[in-house]
Amino acid sequence: MESINVRIDHGDEQRCTPGVTILEVLKIQHPDLFKSAVAAEIEGRLVDLIQVLDRDMNLRIITTDEPVGMGVFWHSTSHVMAQAVKSLFPETKLAIGPAIEGGFYYDFALDRPLTTDDLPRIEEKMREIIKKAQPFVRNTLSKADAIAFFEERGEHFKVEIIQEFPDDIISVYFNDGFADLCRGPHLPSTDYVKHFKLLNIAGAYWRGDERNAVLQRIYGISFPTKSLLDAHLRQLEEAKKRDHRRLGKELDLFSFQVEGPGFVFWHPNGMILYNTIQNYMREMFFKHGYQEIRTPIILNETLWHRSGHWDNYKENMYFTSVDDQAYAVKPMNCPGGLLVYKNSPHSYRDMPIKMAEMGLVHRHEKSGVLHGLFRVRQFTQDDAHVFCMPDQLETEVIRIIDMITEVYEAFGFFQYQIELSTRPARSIGDASMWEQAEKVLQSALNRKGIPFEINRGEGAFYGPKIDYHIRDSIGRLWQCGTIQVDFSMPERFELEYVGADGERHRPVMIHRAIFGSLERFIGILIEHYGGAFPIWLAPVQCVVIPISEKHRDAASDTMTRLTESGLRCRFDARNEKMGYKIREAEMQKIPYMCIIGDRESQDHTVSVRKRKTGDVGSRPVEEFIATLKEEMARRTSD
RNA sequence: GCUGGCGUAGCUCAAUCGGUAGAGCAGCUGAUUUGUAAUCAGCCGGUUGUAGGUUCAAGUCCUAUCGCCAGCUCCA
Numbered sequence: 247m248e249s250i251n252v253r254i255d256h257g258d259e260q261r262c263t264p265g266v267t268i269l270e271v272l273k274i275q276h277p278d279l280f281k282s283a284v285a286a287e288i289e290g291r292l293v294d295l296i297q298v299l300d301r302d303m304n305l306r307i308i309t310t311d312e313p314v315g316m317g318v319f320w321h322s323t324s325h326v327m328a329q330a331v332k333s334l335f336p337e338t339k340l341a342i343g344p345a346i347e348g349g350f351y352y353d354f355a356l357d358r359p360l361t362t363d364d365l366p367r368i369e370e371k372m373r374e375i376i377k378k379a380q381p382f383v384r385n386t387l388s389k390a391d392a393i394a395f396f397e398e399r400g401e402h403f404k405v406e407i408i409q410e411f412p413d414d415i416i417s418v419y420f421n422d423g424f425a426d427l428c429r430g431p432h433l434p435s436t437d438y439v440k441h442f443k444l445l446n447i448a449g450a451y452w453r454g455d456e457r458n459a460v461l462q463r464i465y466g467i468s469f470p471t472k473s474l475l476d477a478h479l480r481q482l483e484e485a486k487k488r489d490h491r492r493l494g495k496e497l498d499l500f501s502f503q504v505e506g507p508g509f510v511f512w513h514p515n516g517m518i519l520y521n522t523i524q525n526y527m528r529e530m531f532f533k534h535g536y537q538e539i540r541t542p543i544i545l546n547e548t549l550w551h552r553s554g555h556w557d558n559y560k561e562n563m564y565f566t567s568v569d570d571q572a573y574a575v576k577p578m579n580c581p582g583g584l585l586v587y588k589n590s591p592h593s594y595r596d597m598p599i600k601m602a603e604m605g606l607v608h609r610h611e612k613s614g615v616l617h618g619l620f621r622v623r624q625f626t627q628d629d630a631h632v633f634c635m636p637d638q639l640e641t642e643v644i645r646i647i648d649m650i651t652e653v654y655e656a657f658g659f660f661q662y663q664i665e666l667s668t669r670p671a672r673s674i675g676d677a678s679m680w681e682q683a684e685k686v687l688q689s690a691l692n693r694k695g696i697p698f699e700i701n702r703g704e705g706a707f708y709g710p711k712i713d714y715h716i717r718d719s720i721g722r723l724w725q726c727g728t729i730q731v732d733f734s735m736p737e738r739f740e741l742e743y744v745g746a747d748g749e750r751h752r753p754v755m756i757h758r759a760i761f762g763s764l765e766r767f768i769g770i771l772i773e774h775y776g777g778a779f780p781i782w783l784a785p786v787q788c789v790v791i792p793i794s795e796k797h798r799d800a801a802s803d804t805m806t807r808l809t810e811s812g813l814r815c816r817f818d819a820r821n822e823k824m825g826y827k828i829r830e831a832e833m834q835k836i837p838y839m840c841i842i843g844d845r846e847s848q849d850h851t852v853s854v855r856k857r858k859t860g861d862v863g864s865r866p867v868e869e870f871i872a873t874l875k876e877e878m879a880r881r882t883s884d
Numbered sequence: 885g886c887u888g889g890c891g892u893a894g895c896u897c898a899a900u901c902g903g904u905a906g907a908g909c910a911g912c913u914g915a916u917u918u919g920u921a922a923u924c925a926g927c928c929g930g931u932u933g934u935a936g937g938u939u940c941a942a943g944u945c946c947u948a949u950c951g952c953c954a955g956c957u958c959c960a
Contacts, residue, residue, distance in 0.1 A: 454957035460886065793920095822922090826923080
């Protein structure tokens with residue numbers, strides 16, 4: 247019998263018998279890979295491990311160490327879940343069940359609403375299926391046969407999907423009596439799915455369209471080892487502990503009230519954060535050559551017609567009337583800023599003009615999307631508009647990039663991802679302007695040596711943009727900053743400047759925000775720091791704790807001294823033991839505690855306890871103040 | 885907006901089959917005078933989100949409503 251040559255992962259060629267499966271080859275030749283392999287890649291195509299080898303080829307083995315491999319793993323788990331649901335509730339119709347970034351889901355249509363109480367039952371059934379080690383078998387059918395097959399099974403969602411496929415070859419995976427339309431590849435058998443957990447249930451529309459049927463979605467996660475699953479669940483726990491809604495309550499930062507859903511009530515502690523951050527941003531405005539303006543919250547409706555918001559943004563706006571005239575509450579700051587620009591003539595000598603505004607905007611978000619500080623209906627933008635001459639555009643973009651970097655680093659964000667979004671299908675302005683602006687943004691990023699991804703067709707209708715996604719301390723990405731070139735507004739508002747030639751010219755406008763929404767950014771900071779703010783942001787920086795009543799006066803003096811030097815302190819003179827007060831200060835995540843007992847009141851020192859670290863010894867009050875001041879100035883976290 | 889779940893004291897939660905709301909923490913008062921994450925005792929605290937309904941009886945069942953939570957195509 248002839249043999250074939252197979253090369254695995256760029257290794258040596260191996261002689262194999264035709265008809266052998268990849269799995270069989272691995273088992274004998276690569277026992278280590280055999281353990282972690284989930285699929286293989288042949289000439290750029292993903293295939294099952296039970297694929298039969300019938301000719302010479304190069305193979306790449308996909309393991310769970312790479313995202314693609316985890317995708318296969320999760321996808322197979324979602325099949326097992328669907329199989330379990332189908333066996334528990336036979337009338338269930340299957341929609342789709344893909345692997346997603348952190349796990350998988352499957353959408354079902356069934357009459358009975360699923361609840362979290364059903365999850366253990368489904369998990370139990372899944373364990374049975376896994377135990378049986380049912381092989382996943384791939385079959386290919388013609389389009390017509392596939393439609394007939396799923397029609398017979400009453401799986402009309404599958405039929406709908408197949409009908410839209412361009413090719414005539416449809417793959418279906420079988421294990422035991424379960425069959426699912428699937429591109430594959432899949433794990434060789436169900437027992438590869440070792441450790442899993444179903445996480446939650448939610449509603450989802452068929453194809454994400456609210457006009458379609460509502461399906462029930464189950465989310466889950468799985469891993470090849472228990473320790474990986476446990477680590478993942480711990481990470482979810484960690485994220486839960488950092489949830490800014492929870493910390494906002496625990497640290498008494500803000501609240502929401504039924505009287506104003508989506509509108510933040512800032513408490514005194516939260517106000518410290520809010521103002522500290524805002525003051526910091528003001529410093530940055532001036533340091534980077536911005537002038538600050540403030541424009542009204544409600545403005546005549548005609549302005550919003552002119553700006554285009556009426557046509558493009560009406561659904562998200564609030565309206566009111568003043569003296570029988572129609573007014574609108576601003577959802578964005580730019581029109582107001584444009585009016586300020588237009589209020590006086592401008593010379594090329596003044597350009598660029600950089601106007602910043604801490605603008606309070608209102609946007610009517612659908613009730614279902616409100617989410618703590620992350621999605622609110624009223625928020626403050628650290629907005630700015632840069633009006634410049636076309637040849638200044640690149641320099642200004644680079645200056646903005648530098649400013650954004652500086653600001654993020656002050657908050658401990660050193661990693662971010664950047665996307666450049668280009669002209670969308672529906673847009674205004676001529677092609678050469680777009681091309682020019684896209685080139686400018688790209689070249690600015692290149693000159694700063696910042697890697698970025700291009701998001702084709704995702705730009706705003708009025709111009710291309712750069713978006714920043716910052717990575718927080720537990721690895722999550724948050725979209726914050728944005729730099730947008732705008733051709734539309736200067737046109738609509740007929741902005742002008744007088745050039746060196748004495749003629750009137752149209753300026754280019756850049757919109758930029760660094761935090762985006764101050765509310766949202768504070769939410770991100772709360773989660774990023776887990777509520778343990780660096781001292782410059784901490785609402786309370788130090789608690790003064792007298793050990794007993796007789797140290798009260800000495801402690802009070804210390805307290806006065808600290809307050810006078812501008813530190814935000816709290817005096818805990820309650821009739822409680824020191825340990826009790828320390829515990830409370832730790833739970834409130836206050837960075838420093840000053841303990842005053844006999845020794846300290848005698849030598850005018852303080853016994854310093856640092857959050858998380860514990861007792862760090864005694865020192866003179868003045869020395870302690872100097873240390874704190876220095877730490878504040880450095881804006882370090884811990 | 886839509887689907888599902890949840891709303892009990894300031895907070896975290898209990899209350900069996902529908903049988904007449906309870907605990908810890910917090911708060912207040914008192915005792916204790918404390919050396920690096922909870923001293924002890926007593927007291928206060930509720931129209932069970934709101935409005936209707938069913939029932940001899942509703943936190944519990946039904947309807948409506950408000951709010952909160954999970955989500956609402958990372959293309960089989």
